[in-house]
Amino acid sequence: MIKTDKKTLFSAQERIIHSLRGMYGMHGYLPFKMSKFEKYDFYMKNRDFLLGENIISFTDADGSLLALKPDVTLSIIKNAKDSAGVKEKLYYSENVYRTSASSHKFKEIMQMGLECIGDIDSVDVCETLSLAADSLELIDENFVLDISHMGFVASLLDAAGLSGEERTKLIFLISGKNLHEASALLEKCGTSSDITEKILALTSLRVPLSEAPKALSPLVVGKAAEQALDEIAELVSNISSFGRADKMFFDASLMNDMNYYNGVVFRGFIAGISEGVLSGGRYDALMQRMGKSSGAVGFAIYLDLLEGYSDGAGDYDVDVLLLYDEKCDTGAVLSRVNELVGEGLSVSAQKAVPEGIRFRRTERIGG
Amino acid sequence: MKMLNIALPKGRLGEKVYAMFEKCGYECPEIKENGRKLIFENEEVGVRYFWVKPSDVSIYVERGAADIGVAGKDILLEYAPDVYEFLDMNIGKCRMAVAGKKGFFDDRRKTLKVATKFVEIAKAHYASKCREIDIIKLNGSIEIAPILGLSDVIVDIVETGTTLKENDLEVVETIVPISARLIANKSSYKFKTEEITRLSAALSEIIPD
Numbered sequence A: 001m002i003k004t005d006k007k008t009l010f011s012a013q014e015r016i017i018h019s020l021r022g023m024y025g026m027h028g029y030l031p032f033k034m035s036k037f038e039k040y041d042f043y044m045k046n047r048d049f050l051l052g053e054n055i056i057s058f059t060d061a062d063g064s065l066l067a068l069k070p071d072v073t074l075s076i077i078k079n080a081k082d083s084a085g086v087k088e089k090l091y092y093s094e095n096v097y098r099t100s101a102s103s104h105k106f107k108e109i110m111q112m113g114l115e116c117i118g119d120i121d122s123v124d125v126c127e128t129l130s131l132a133a134d135s136l137e138l139i140d141e142n143f144v145l146d147i148s149h150m151g152f153v154a155s156l157l158d159a160a161g162l163s164g165e166e167r168t169k170l171i172f173l174i175s176g177k178n179l180h181e182a183s184a185l186l187e188k189c190g191t192s193s194d195i196t197e198k199i200l201a202l203t204s205l206r207v208p209l210s211e212a213p214k215a216l217s218p219l220v221v222g223k224a225a226e227q228a229l230d231e232i233a234e235l236v237s238n239i240s241s242f243g244r245a246d247k248m249f250f251d252a253s254l255m256n257d258m259n260y261y262n263g264v265v266f267r268g269f270i271a272g273i274s275e276g277v278l279s280g281g282r283y284d285a286l287m288q289r290m291g292k293s294s295g296a297v298g299f300a301i302y303l304d305l306l307e308g309y310s311d312g313a314g315d316y317d318v319d320v321l322l323l324y325d326e327k328c329d330t331g332a333v334l335s336r337v338n339e340l341v342g343e344g345l346s347v348s349a350q351k352a353v354p355e356g357i358r359f360r361r362t363e364r365i366g367g
Numbered sequence B: 001m002k003m004l005n006i007a008l009p010k011g012r013l014g015e016k017v018y019a020m021f022e023k024c025g026y027e028c029p030e031i032k033e034n035g036r037k038l039i040f041e042n043e044e045v046g047v048r049y050f051w052v053k054p055s056d057v058s059i060y061v062e063r064g065a066a067d068i069g070v071a072g073k074d075i076l077l078e079y080a081p082d083v084y085e086f087l088d089m090n091i092g093k094c095r096m097a098v099a100g101k102k103g104f105f106d107d108r109r110k111t112l113k114v115a116t117k118f119v120e121i122a123k124a125h126y127a128s129k130c131r132e133i134d135i136i137k138l139n140g141s142i143e144i145a146p147i148l149g150l151s152d153v154i155v156d157i158v159e160t161g162t163t164l165k166e167n168d169l170e171v172v173e174t175i176v177p178i179s180a181r182l183i184a185n186k187s188s189y190k191f192k193t194e195e196i197t198r199l200s201a202a203l204s205e206i207i208p209d
Helices: A012-026 A040-045 A073-078 A122-139 A150-160 A164-175 A179-188 A193-204 A209-219 A223-237 A284-289 A330-342 B012-023 B054-062 B073-079 B119-128 B162-166 B186-191 B193-205
Strands: A037-039 A057-059 A065-068 A087-099 A106-118 A143-149 A206-208 A248-251 A264-270 A278-282 A295-302 A318-323 A347-350 A359-364 B004-009 B039-042 B047-052 B068-072 B083-088 B094-101 B112-116 B133-137 B153-158 B169-178 B180-185
Touching (some): A012 A087, A037 A040, A040 A073, A073 A106, A122 A223, A122 A264, A150 A209, A150 A223, A206 A209, A264 A295, A284 A295, A330 A347, B012 B047, B012 B193, B054 B068, B054 B073, B054 B083, B083 B193, B112 B119, B180 B186
Parallel strands (some): A143 A248, B112 B153
Antiparallel strands (some): A037 A065, A057 A065, A206 A248, A264 A278, B068 B180, B083 B180, B094 B153
């Protein structure tokens, strides 16, 4: 049996996808496969969720307008069953088509993610978080999973009495941990000093998840925040069942779109990668907007960010360059190739040293 | 201790910024030697400085080549990088302003022609006033545009107003005050929280009024 699980044969990305699929499958998540196209209308209706993404559209043979999928979550929601007691656990790895923020051109991006949809409860939220942490650990041990809850900021913003435009501005400042401008804005809006202090404290808060309930309790204002605190406290009490609690932090400046996300939100970081590679949360609000009454929690991993990521496996293209000449016996060359492959080494049999291939060592056969 | 990579804006502002870092104990004497070197390291205090074009600081930080950096608010408003903004350093102070020829009158029946380097800032400013504009993107010598009739007004940084005066221009309105800000890469902050927090706290103690 030939060993083909060698590190050099696969890119870090391919190996990660392979292992993640295995992990999700073991937890009872089923693969969700979708077609490349959806009706253009479908994405237009939910354009905000796609963060103003441009969509590649084209006309089908029958004249209807189709789009290359920019997202998978929306399609999963569309197909979700919506009845009490039912929940679906799905994962996907699909190419999506989006515009790159830096080049403003379309890019094909490999996206992987999982969604738990339907009559979900705290077990599902905890399991999703723990799978998020496990997924990150599988990519690299040096990771961090930041967790927050939309309820805290939402209720403080309500208490501050901010209007649409100022609210948007403040959300931007909170997510940039920009205390100096946030305090100036709140002063300008005439927000009470008590609420201002709480908003600023929340903006700068970053503690290990286990310390979050204690740190958050003085910052709770309103029912939504009380409920959020209960949820976080429940997460913490279950934290021992998560393998990697030491890598989990509570950071209230972490926010996803409030029109879609309403509960726990989280983002994963890998040391050396400048952006969050994993993003997710509870999105019952999005479900409601799409006419579903049940809840959902899930996350996506942006595999394109791992492109430049190296785990040292890609230093060589092939282990052995096997050089032979015309005089060599064909059988001898083939049997040497099989011998090396049998030893677990990758081999490239060539008559001359090829350009642009990096190999660990060279071996000559015959002459 | 983890090394902090720090992007400093080349030029006068960068020197002032370095002086503040030095005062907080993050010195790197080598940096003061005149030469062509661009990267300076002091392992003892855990810093690696490098000089980059001021308008590029936010790119280095957003992409994680630098953990932290100091950039003008003008650049942060124009490019809106996804970074943390920890401090207003209160140096490099100036303002983003609209300027026109002396006695300029905004005739709202016409589309306003605006010349600027800061396209996004100009667009956002006029959009908030529902004013229709025609943006003319220039890369330098902006002041000349209204004089030659290329534009009605300019949107640019005004420090003392001397250049405007010498060209018979004046400030029509101030859009936003500008100063240097301490920014940090969001991912770096997760892994170097202690180092970045300590440096930011030390700097906040010596910010000039």
